[in-house]
Amino acid sequence: MSQTPPRPPAGPPAPRPVPTSADVARLAGVSRATVSYVLNDASAVRISEPTRHRVRQAAEELGYVPHAAARSLRAGRTRIVLLPTVPVPVGRLMGHFLNELQWALRRLDYTVVQYASMGLDGDEAARAWAELRPVAVVAFGAAQLTPHGVDVLKRSGARAVITLGPQPVEGAHCLPVDQRRVGRCAGAHLLDRGYRRIGVVLPEEAGLEPLSGPRLDGVRQAVGGAGSGAVADVVPLPLAYTEEAAGALAARWPGLGLDAVFAHNDEYAMLLMRALLDAGVSVPGDTAVMGADDLLLGRLLRPRLSTVRIDMETGRHLAELVDHLVVEPDHAPEPRELMAARAIHRAST
Amino acid sequence: MSQTPPRPPAGPPAPRPVPTSADVARLAGVSRATVSYVLNDASAVRISEPTRHRVRQAAEELGYVPHAAARSLRAGRTRIVLLPTVPVPVGRLMGHFLNELQWALRRLDYTVVQYASMGLDGDEAARAWAELRPVAVVAFGAAQLTPHGVDVLKRSGARAVITLGPQPVEGAHCLPVDQRRVGRCAGAHLLDRGYRRIGVVLPEEAGLEPLSGPRLDGVRQAVGGAGSGAVADVVPLPLAYTEEAAGALAARWPGLGLDAVFAHNDEYAMLLMRALLDAGVSVPGDTAVMGADDLLLGRLLRPRLSTVRIDMETGRHLAELVDHLVVEPDHAPEPRELMAARAIHRAST
DNA sequence: TTGAAAGCGCTACCAA
DNA sequence: TTGGTAGCGCTTTCAA
Numbered sequence: 001m002s003q004t005p006p007r008p009p010a011g012p013p014a015p016r017p018v019p020t021s022a023d024v025a026r027l028a029g030v031s032r033a034t035v036s037y038v039l040n041d042a043s044a045v046r047i048s049e050p051t052r053h054r055v056r057q058a059a060e061e062l063g064y065v066p067h068a069a070a071r072s073l074r075a076g077r078t079r080i081v082l083l084p085t086v087p088v089p090v091g092r093l094m095g096h097f098l099n100e101l102q103w104a105l106r107r108l109d110y111t112v113v114q115y116a117s118m119g120l121d122g123d124e125a126a127r128a129w130a131e132l133r134p135v136a137v138v139a140f141g142a143a144q145l146t147p148h149g150v151d152v153l154k155r156s157g158a159r160a161v162i163t164l165g166p167q168p169v170e171g172a173h174c175l176p177v178d179q180r181r182v183g184r185c186a187g188a189h190l191l192d193r194g195y196r197r198i199g200v201v202l203p204e205e206a207g208l209e210p211l212s213g214p215r216l217d218g219v220r221q222a223v224g225g226a227g228s229g230a231v232a233d234v235v236p237l238p239l240a241y242t243e244e245a246a247g248a249l250a251a252r253w254p255g256l257g258l259d260a261v262f263a264h265n266d267e268y269a270m271l272l273m274r275a276l277l278d279a280g281v282s283v284p285g286d287t288a289v290m291g292a293d294d295l296l297l298g299r300l301l302r303p304r305l306s307t308v309r310i311d312m313e314t315g316r317h318l319a320e321l322v323d324h325l326v327v328e329p330d331h332a333p334e335p336r337e338l339m340a341a342r343a344i345h346r347a348s349t
Numbered sequence: 350m351s352q353t354p355p356r357p358p359a360g361p362p363a364p365r366p367v368p369t370s371a372d373v374a375r376l377a378g379v380s381r382a383t384v385s386y387v388l389n390d391a392s393a394v395r396i397s398e399p400t401r402h403r404v405r406q407a408a409e410e411l412g413y414v415p416h417a418a419a420r421s422l423r424a425g426r427t428r429i430v431l432l433p434t435v436p437v438p439v440g441r442l443m444g445h446f447l448n449e450l451q452w453a454l455r456r457l458d459y460t461v462v463q464y465a466s467m468g469l470d471g472d473e474a475a476r477a478w479a480e481l482r483p484v485a486v487v488a489f490g491a492a493q494l495t496p497h498g499v500d501v502l503k504r505s506g507a508r509a510v511i512t513l514g515p516q517p518v519e520g521a522h523c524l525p526v527d528q529r530r531v532g533r534c535a536g537a538h539l540l541d542r543g544y545r546r547i548g549v550v551l552p553e554e555a556g557l558e559p560l561s562g563p564r565l566d567g568v569r570q571a572v573g574g575a576g577s578g579a580v581a582d583v584v585p586l587p588l589a590y591t592e593e594a595a596g597a598l599a600a601r602w603p604g605l606g607l608d609a610v611f612a613h614n615d616e617y618a619m620l621l622m623r624a625l626l627d628a629g630v631s632v633p634g635d636t637a638v639m640g641a642d643d644l645l646l647g648r649l650l651r652p653r654l655s656t657v658r659i660d661m662e663t664g665r666h667l668a669e670l671v672d673h674l675v676v677e678p679d680h681a682p683e684p685r686e687l688m689a690a691r692a693i694h695r696a697s698t
Numbered sequence: 699t700t701g702a703a704a705g706c707g708c709t710a711c712c713a714a
Numbered sequence: 715t716t717g718g719t720a721g722c723g724c725t726t727t728c729a730a
Contacts, residue, residue: 016504018482018504018505018506019504020706020707020708021707021708021709022707022708030716030717031716031717031718032707032708032709032717032718033709033710033711033716033717033718033719034715034716034717036708036709036710037709037710037716040709042709042710044710045715045716046715047715047716048715048716051715051716063500063501063504063505065476065479065480065501065504065505066480066707066708067422067480067482067706067707067708068418068480068481068482069417069418069419069421069422069427069481069482069706069707069708070418070422070706070707070708070709070722071707071708071709072418072708072722073416073418073419073422073706073707073708073721073722073723073724074707074708074709074710074721074722075708075709075722076722078418085463099467102465102467103465103467103468106465106467106468111477112464112465113462113463113464113465114434114462114463114464114465115461115462115463116448116451116452116455116461116462116463118448118451118452119452119455127414128460130414131414131415131416131417132417132418133367133416133417133418151412152412152414155365155367155368155412155414156367156412156414157367241645242645243645243648267645267646270646270649271645271646271649274649296590296591296592296616296620297616297619297620297646299592300619300620300623300650301649301650369722369723369724370723370724370725371723371724379700379701380700380701380702381701381702381723381724381725382700382701382702382703382725382726383699383700383701385724385725385726386700386725386726389725391725391726393726394699394700395699396699396700397699397700400699400700415723415724416722416723416724418722418723418724419706419722419723419724419725420723420724420725421706421724422705422706422707422708422722422723422724423705423706423723423724423725423726424706424724424725425706
């Protein structure tokens with residue numbers, strides 16, 4: 001039969017050419033148009049059942065997989081939602097949120113692609129993203145994205161550019177995720193309980209500055225500013241994530257005269273609290289210690305760690321926002337804060 | 350000047366068309382070929398400096414960004430390395446490894462793309478990946494990838510399909526990351542120290558089975574199998590990651606008659622150890638507790654947690670392997686174990 | 699040194 | 715109901 005595909009000898013040396021819709025058409029004895037109609041379930045045209053079957057059969061036999069690039073080139077747009085990934089250790093909370101988001105976007109028929117952008121400066125990164133012609137970009141930790149970068153993306157066809165972060169970026173749809181809330185929450189809690197000289201741990205770990213800076217600012221806000229109007233002192237305490245660093249900090253603790261410390265998150269809080277206890281500083285007697293993230297592990301040390309619990313909006317909501325902006329980029333809904341924070345009092349404060 | 354680009358009134362309503370290389374050519378007064386030569390620094394042809402300048406100028410002015418899909422369609426191949434992401438809480442260790450890998454691949458001029466595949470079964474996922482025509486796929490936790498999936502990918506042009514995981518997948522280049530090593534390490538350590546009835550915590554958290562199962566098997570191997578030849582008993586202990594579950598397990602601890610427990614990782618170990626201590630079970634006196642991952646936090650509880658330290662090959666090595674396979678798919682180097690594990694003895698055993 | 703044009707794989711319009 | 719075909723944006727060979 002002349003329908004037999006011109007298959008090469010099937011040995012490993014000759015790399016078989018990738019089957020195209022033309023190959024499927026040839027094998028099924030129909031035109032490429034028909035193949036396209038059948039495989040995309042085009043409702044506008046009616047194709048006879050035997051033909052459909054022949055086409056599917058041929059596609060199956062050849063192992064045909066459509067070529068996304070060709071398809072979107074033809075269509076003039078992609079369904080790619082690009083999520084730039086940042087090299088930050090992502091906690092359970094953020095991980096869960098990301099999973100929800102991806103799942104919901106897939107349901108809406110988007111192709112979710114995480115793009116590793118480390119080592120590219122903001123505008124280089126934006127260009128690299130734009131090459132993929134994403135229909136939407138959702139950037140966490142907006143630090144990377146400049147107004148120019150947003151412009152590049154929009155000019156390349158992105159209908160929605162969304163940032164999640166503390167400060168808005170011009171041109172982008174900015175969802176406030178204000179880490180200062182966490183600091184304010186912690187600060188207010190500590191003030192309530194009567195503490196008046198508050199240390200704030202600043203992790204020296206790379207990549208955490210976008211979180212730690214605002215959290216410090218939030219504590220300052222809670223005590224009424226940095227100046228003379230403040231009802232309490234706020235002392236920044238840089239700290240590396242090692243036992244040695246924590247021990248060194250604990251050793252000079254008495255000289256600092258702090259009656260409380262907000263330790264950025266529960267991990268640092270646990271590290272510091274252990275060092276303080278080992279150095280003979282009683283918690284919360286001499287100094288209160290507070291974390292954030294409400295890790296289960298924080299409840300295992302004694303005294304149990306007071307913490308700031310952070311709740312994120314569901315990823316589904318964000319997915320719907322993305323879709324909305326893609327469909328109707330101009331009629332944008334009002335930005336809404338995605339993060340809620342509340343203090344949880346346990347034994348360490 | 351007739352060189353003025355036909356820019357629409359710049360109002361938001363009319364979505365400006367995305368500039369193409371033809372637009373750049375028009376604005377610069379040259380052909381599209383010349384634009385391509387200039388922007389790609391084609392060394393085969395010499396373009397005069399003034400022309401180059403005009404072209405760059407025009408591209409800049411229009412905010413031109415090349416269209417990756419069109420480019421790779423023309424080229425017949427992409428430089429995409431696809432990393433399927435799994436919805437597993439990724440620890441610091443794995444996160445670091447991933448970052449290294451991505452960075453190294455970028456240096457080799459690949460486009461690293463993480464593709465969210467949750468909610469797709471193995472072969473659906475492989476098809477979805479194949480649509481992007483990745484030149485290589487690096488799949489962690491191979492559970493997803495079937496021999497058929499590998500075939501689909503290879504037929505769609507993937508030159509390298511690499512899996513990292515316990516068992517090889519036919520057709521793929523399989524790098525052993527054998528979690529049983531972790532279990533064997535823990536088992537051997539506990540045996541060495543004289544323990545003979547060993548519990549193994551199996552997290553009930555979704556997505557962890559591919560790790561926990563092999564770790565349990567490893568412990569069994571260490572004690573000499575599950576049958577009569579075994580020098581110690583191994584008892585699986587399913588456990589949810591909550592204080593309640595740990596408390597409940599601790600409450601029935603005496604009835605289990607275990608003198609040691611390997612708790613999958615440090616987090617579960619900490620959780621369980623706290624519950625045991627609270628229930629009056631002394632550690633390591635009544636029962637030894639061992640974790641894995643060597644988390645800093647594990648050293649904060651008392652007694653300090655014994656653990657299995659896991660080291661991963663650097664991501665750069667894997668990146669070079671990917672590149673090697675892409676360039677020369679047939680002459681594949683020998684697979685090498687990527688993971689090393691060793692027991693670290695502290696106070697809890 | 700530059701331009702014209704073919705063609706990558708696909709979809710959708712129009713004609714038969 | 716099906717086929718022919720133009721053209722998405724790009725690179726590259728060949729010709730001028």
